[in-house]
Amino acid sequence: MRPAEWARDGAAVWDIAVPSRPSRLPGVSMAGFTGRTTDLIDLRVVPYPAVTLFLDLREALLVDDTGGARRLGSTVAGLAPGAVRGSGQDIECLQIRLSPAVAHAVLDATAELSGTVVSLADLWPHEAELFAERLRHTDSWADRFAIAERALAQRYQTGRAPDPEVAFAWRRMVEGRGGVRVDRLAAETGWSRQRLWSRFRAQIGLTPKRAARLIRFDHAVHRLAAGHQAADVAAESGYADQSHLHHDVAAFTGMTPTAVAAAPWLAVDDVAWPVEPASPTQR
Structure with a gap:
């Protein structure tokens, strides 16, 4: 893992960790975020051309989507999700960006996700909680990146690749x-x-x-x-x-x-x- 770097968002200070090398799985990028502030962190998510996983490591991340639904914990945002906001205090989150081609195999729901935000448990009902627990039980970002990469690679190998x-x-x-x-x-x-x-x-x-x-x-x-x-x-x-x-x-x-x-x-x-x-x- 590369040394942690800092960025400032208003009153919040973000400690950002990034992998020391590109993912071995093409189309995958990861970053770890730790937000420290005495105030509520409130961020509007700007759409990005990738499917995004927000893996909440402290059960402190609240996501509001376009339809007014509020989700606490790990979520997945499809392509062009609209007005999405993330908020909370003392947030620690692993964010993973998946190219749509990779997401098609890993999540098996790329088309259905378009324009929406859903709980990761809805897509991985038998795996999401165990996956999150494994991430929470280590304080090392390098280990978290490795755990996530292995989990994604396994699902990619058994998933349906796009044409x-x-x-x-x-x-x-x-x-x-x-x-x-x-x-x-x-x-x-x-x-x-x-x-x-x-x-x-x-x-x-x-x-x-x-x-x-x-x-x-x-x-x-x-x-x-x-x-x-x-x-x-x-x-x-x-x-x-x-x-x-x-x-x-x-x-x-x-x-x-x-x-x-x-x-x-x-x-x-x-x-x-x-x-x-x-x-x-x-x-």
């Missing part, structure tokens, strides 16, 4: 930052546009068009968080103009580009996810 053509289409979208046309992807896979659209939606959970929007949005908001001007970000990210960028940011987050640029959720990304923002979904 190679679907996995290829997702990778090409990420590489092109959401700018690759569906017709071109269909031609490259050898499928018809209709077949690619249908199989992609069934296995990824989003249509190719919305998936491309999510990937493009992710690139744009990370550029905004890095201090770049909205007009420049819109031009370099493939938006028609600044109002088009504003529309997508509002659609995915309910915020303006100015507000999302200052979002605490994005402020820790360079520490927790030190590679180029889109890269974890490619691997």
Whole structure:
């Protein structure tokens, strides 16, 4: 494990641990978060082009989803989950990002998860609690990362992989930052546009068009968080103009580009996810 690093979110101080090497399972990224504050931590989750597991190690994390449901403990957020907030005090959490192709095999529910947040126990009814207990019973982040990687690898090996053509289409979208046309992807896979659209939606959970929007949005908001001007970000990210960028940011987050640029959720990304923002979904 790399040495712990610190990032600040208002009154909260985050101790962030990251693995010393990339995961041996392609498409998986992990980071450990410990939030220390005397006040309530309240974070709005910014959608990311990956399925995200929040493994609560202190039973202190409360997640509110778009529908108003509140869940305490370990949860899973599908692609483009909408307005999700995480809150609590003295939070200790292992966050795992899974590319949709990996999530399809590991969770066996990628399509059903799209736009939602569910309890991990709903997906792993016979394993979730034992998995969480194993993570809680060690204070070493290196050991926690190893435990999680073994559990994910085992499920990946026995799970259902998506069609190679679907996995290829997702990778090409990420590489092109959401700018690759569906017709071109269909031609490259050898499928018809209709077949690619249908199989992609069934296995990824989003249509190719919305998936491309999510990937493009992710690139744009990370550029905004890095201090770049909205007009420049819109031009370099493939938006028609600044109002088009504003529309997508509002659609995915309910915020303006100015507000999302200052979002605490994005402020820790360079520490927790030190590679180029889109890269974890490619691997």
